[in-house]
Amino acid sequence: MKSETAHVKAIVYDYPLTASKRGFDWCWWNEKEGDWNNFRVGEKKYQYEYHTPIARADGTEYGLRVRLTPDVDYSIDESTKIYFNNQEYLSVGKTKLSFEGVHAYVILDLGAATGTANLHTIKYDTKGGTSIPPQTVEDGHLAALPQSTKKYPDTFIGWYLDEEGTREFKYKEPIREDMTLYAKWRTNVLLPEIRLYSDTTVLPAGPVPSVKVTSGTEQVHTWLDEENEWLYWDKSISGWKYLPKEGVAKEGVAKDDGTVYGLWIQLFIRGAYYVNEKTKVYFNDRECLNLGHTELDTTKAYESEYADLYLDYGRVGTGVFSERNKDKTDIKPEDPTDNNAESSGNSGSSGSGNSGSSSASGSASTGRGSSSGSAGSSSGSFSGGGSSAGASSGGGGGASGTVKISSGTAGQVLGVERASFDGKWMQDAKGWWIQYSDGSYPKNEWKLLPWNNSTAWYFFDGAGYMKTGWLNHNGKWYFLSTVSDGSLGAMKTGWLQDTIDGNWYYLDTVSGEMKTGWQEIGGKRYYLNTEQSRKLGAMYRNEKTPDGMQVDESGARIG
Numbered sequence: 035m036k037s038e039t040a041h042v043k044a045i046v047y048d049y050p051l052t053a054s055k056r057g058f059d060w061c062w063w064n065e066k067e068g069d070w071n072n073f074r075v076g077e078k079k080y081q082y083e084y085h086t087p088i089a090r091a092d093g094t095e096y097g098l099r100v101r102l103t104p105d106v107d108y109s110i111d112e113s114t115k116i117y118f119n120n121q122e123y124l125s126v127g128k129t130k131l132s133f134e135g136v137h138a139y140v141i142l143d144l145g146a147a148t149g150t151a152n153l154h155t156i157k158y159d160t161k162g163g164t165s166i167p168p169q170t171v172e173d174g175h176l177a178a179l180p181q182s183t184k185k186y187p188d189t190f191i192g193w194y195l196d197e198e199g200t201r202e203f204k205y206k207e208p209i210r211e212d213m214t215l216y217a218k219w220r221t222n223v224l225l226p227e228i229r230l231y232s233d234t235t236v237l238p239a240g241p242v243p244s245v246k247v248t249s250g251t252e253q254v255h256t257w258l259d260e261e262n263e264w265l266y267w268d269k270s271i272s273g274w275k276y277l278p279k280e281g282v283a284k285e286g287v288a289k290d291d292g293t294v295y296g297l298w299i300q301l302f303i304r305g306a307y308y309v310n311e312k313t314k315v316y317f318n319d320r321e322c323l324n325l326g327h328t329e330l331d332t333t334k335a336y337e338s339e340y341a342d343l344y345l346d347y348g349r350v351g352t353g354v355f356s357e358r359n360k361d362k363t364d365i366k367p368e369d370p371t372d373n374n375a376e377s378s379g380n381s382g383s384s385g386s387g388n389s390g391s392s393s394a395s396g397s398a399s400t401g402r403g404s405s406s407g408s409a410g411s412s413s414g415s416f417s418g419g420g421s422s423a424g425a426s427s428g429g430g431g432g433a434s435g436t437v438k439i440s441s442g443t444a445g446q447v448l449g450v451e452r453a454s455f456d457g458k459w460m461q462d463a464k465g466w467w468i469q470y471s472d473g474s475y476p477k478n479e480w481k482l483l484p485w486n487n488s489t490a491w492y493f494f495d496g497a498g499y500m501k502t503g504w505l506n507h508n509g510k511w512y513f514l515s516t517v518s519d520g521s522l523g524a525m526k527t528g529w530l531q532d533t534i535d536g537n538w539y540y541l542d543t544v545s546g547e548m549k550t551g552w553q554e555i556g557g558k559r560y561y562l563n564t565e566q567s568r569k570l571g572a573m574y575r576n577e578k579t580p581d582g583m584q585v586d587e588s589g590a591r592i593g
Contacts, residue, residue: 059099089147537572
């Protein structure tokens with residue numbers, strides 16, 4: 035578009051189609067808002083995933099936005115008449131004149147569209163990545179560049195015309211037909227360790243020094259600012275903060291007042307590798323992720339191939355490798371009903387019946403979805419005296435024994451070597467996990483794994499670590515063995531006594547779910563708490579239940 039008026043330039047922005055998210059300066063009339071709207075990604079009614087706007091023959095009115103720039107000593111105001119193709123146009127439809135600084139803008143109302151657009155659809159096969167919505171493109175126009183699909187931990191390479199990824203799609207070629215584009219991925223491998231080195235391991239009092247940290251790992255490059263980013267541990271938020279720069283020189287100062295200091299080290303991961311919570315980090319050939327508040331932040335490692343290491347340097351004069359791990363005030367007491375609580379202990383059970391028999395040492399579970407002993411038969415003895423026994427229609431006999439747990443620590447040795455179906459057990463400072471042959475690992479899921487010539491259920495958290503102790507999953511409670519005799523992490527079933535609170539709990543013999551309310555077990559009825567007066571699921575014993583029933587010392591209902 036050009037202006038026939040001297041001293042005025044008329045411009046319609048024709049952005050490169052492969053870069054624009056706006057297209058030409060076309061507009062559409064929004065009846066609800068009573069104003070013109072640009073064609074932009076995100077419009078509720080006319081959201082589009084292509085660069086050139088497409089007019090619909092549905093009665094919508096369309097306009098063209100033109101910038102009018104007068105020469106020096108000239109101006110445009112409301113009294114200026116605007117002609118379009120020799121027709122005075124400010125009175126036509128919803129044509130609108132506006133001003134921004136020295137520029138004037140006119141939106142020419144061109145009315146409703148007629149005819150039918152020849153449209154093509156582009157579909158995206160992400161090959162397991164996040165979904166991309168189909169794109170509509172007018173015949174002969176260019177496709178937009180859609181957002182990249184994501185598939186952790188692989189790297190997206192681009193879109194291809196064939197599933198094998200041999201013919202790359204060219205965005206500068208006009209679209210002439212419907213098509214499907216296929217994502218191509220680079221398979222990344224977990225980097226098991228990173229080794230860093232520095233001559234400075236102790237922070238002196240006074241202005242913080244410039245520290246050089248180098249990488250001994252080929253796939254990792256360390257990026258540090260010349261002045262370094264020193265940190266200090268803020269107890270009030272339990273997190274790192276940048277060390278403020280003080281004085282005329284505007285430099286950080288380390289003080290011998292008990293403050294814990296740290297160094298921020300940015301790591302650039304090269305090639306087809308990625309890092310996560312299972313990557314071990316060594317500083318001067320000593321594992322450092324278990325030192326104080328040292329933390330490896332891998333949240334950016336997938337998107338940008340960066341990871342951030344916050345290396346705890348300890349207090350002034352103590353050094354990175356001081357004996358201190360954490361301040362005493364940072365350590366919280368364990369809660370046996372907490373999702374992350376860890377405990378240890380031992381258990382045993384044996385039983386027989388018409389339908390079968392089983393025995394186990396150190397575990398009351400042979401797996402989720404199966405039960406040990408005969409169906410419908412169970413009995414137990416509880417600390418403090420008392421017992422119960424009985425039979426059901428499922429078979430005679432019963433079981434006897436005690437199950438006790440006590441507090442302990444996380445990451446205990448499994449005790450015996452166990453093989454998984456297609457991977458191997460791994461252990462680091464945070465705990466146990468399974469690595470498959472392709473480098474992946476289970477997370478946020480139950481896994482049925484070999485154990486003691488049978489199988490048992492294990493749960494792996496969001497970081498992939500095997501859980502132990504009490505677990506709240508999808509609103510249901512389970513208990514996973516804390517005993518380092520080869521059963522660590524195996525899901526428990528049956529009666530369980532928590533020696534921390536002294537209460538007895540009952541775990542379903544098939545699903546492992548902690549039961550509540552009245553339950554018939556071994557021919558007797560027991561009440562497992564549902565109120566807020568005590569721990570959820572705790573068995574009532576030698577007292578009255580909330581509904582007025584009396585139970586004996588063993589917890590069995592009387593009468």
